[in-house]
Amino acid sequence: MTFLAIDVGNTRLKWALYDAPRPGAALIAHGAEFLDHIDRLAEGSWESLPHPERMLGCVVAGDAVKRRVQEQMEIWDVTPSWVVSSAQEAGLTNGYDHPSRLGSDRWVAMIGARHHVLARGPARPLVVVMVGTAVTVECIDTEGRFMGGLILPGHGIMLRALESGTAGLHVPTGEVRPFPTNTSDALTSGGTYAIAGAVERMYQHLLQHCGQEPACIMTGGAGWKMAPSMTRPFELVDNLIFDGLLEIAAQRFGG
Template sequence: MPFLAVDIGNTRLKWALYHTPQPGSDPVSHGAVFLETIEQLAEGDWAGLPMPSTVLGSCVAGDAVRHRVEDQVHELWERPCSWVVSSAAEAGVINGYDHPARLGADRWVALIGARARLLASQRPGPALVVMVGTAVTVDALDEHGEFLGGCILPGHGIMLRALEGGTAGLRVPTGDVVHFPTNTSDALTSGGTYAITGAIERMHRHLLQRGGLPPQVIVTGGAGWKVAPYLGVPYELVDTLLFDGLLRIGQERAKPLAAV
């Protein structure tokens, strides 16, 4: 029976249905909705889907949103949902956070997805896992699959709202990213982009200096495509990274059941 993967961010819910939890497989169906419209899933996007054997998700939007999704799954299929919680280790990744359970579930799932992709491509070296959305995270993964740590910074939208709220006269249209901005719109857009890419490039240097191996930069998130072209290091843009992680986790968790 199918496997339903659910990724709940701060703005949208993304989902994908697979025949089985096999990393690298293509979804049978997929979609995305804004959090405000979750209550329409059972009668909308999910109405024609076959009943999944497993529903596995990652949620960073809080318990209230998670419960709304559980209600939709129960209304349609009367099945439970399982949610990823960061732990000391899972699916080949070791969690180096001071308090492993406090690492955001989306960051944990993305790290697991990145490790799975690296192993599948025969390139199990170090990696920087970058998620660009409402917030931006830049996480370091060594060649052995250990999460070393990472940084969090505001995304473009938060940066602009902070400037608008704290500085008079900055409510201007979005501009372009240029080397030497000569108007306020371009200055704001360029400044935000360079802040994000600068953090990524700094973490890239840290990881390179630590192990001597150039890390692969994997970029994901709804705004990843806006930022990645301005990076000064090679990168790979992977829209499905969290689904890759959920598939890998689902595959690992199914092993004990298959062995029974």
């Protein structure tokens, strides 16, 4: 039973076609498209795909974008379904004040991350870092309860904010340095250590709360750029959102 997973982010849509709606399914094809270009998916990379029989996605880009994606899916006979953050799903409980207001990308990525940890050994506290247009840093306790998380600007937004908010700063790419001695390096290092510092702080909060070293899982297109600047051991996972969608799909579609 072919299964299409779709992650509609703030900047790009990412999709992956699997041979079944369950964790460990074989990847048949995958791709990414900037949101400005999603209207050509049906005549582009989706045209020659094997038909998906089931589909599950998450969207943070709003209803208009969701409808545009669904229009592209009309080439297939498949019912679009989208994850909405809830109080409980796939072994995770949601500690957000209003569970449905939690970004569904965050919720799905946490479900993927929790199952990664459980597949490797006993349950333990977990920090989940997603590095994309925005950065999120989530805390999950040993029992699988999402305790809360941080939202911060991604590296690109930070640098663009500095460029437009100051008189004389321009933003050519620099290197990450412990003691930056030029503007480019100072900006690049500032953004990178802001993210690494937020993760370190959450790690400390969770360690203090649970009294046990948390696992740390990082995902997102720019995860590998953050890797050398992290202060704790962590695992880099390619796409936690797809992993989470496979977990949820297995429960919903009985894969």
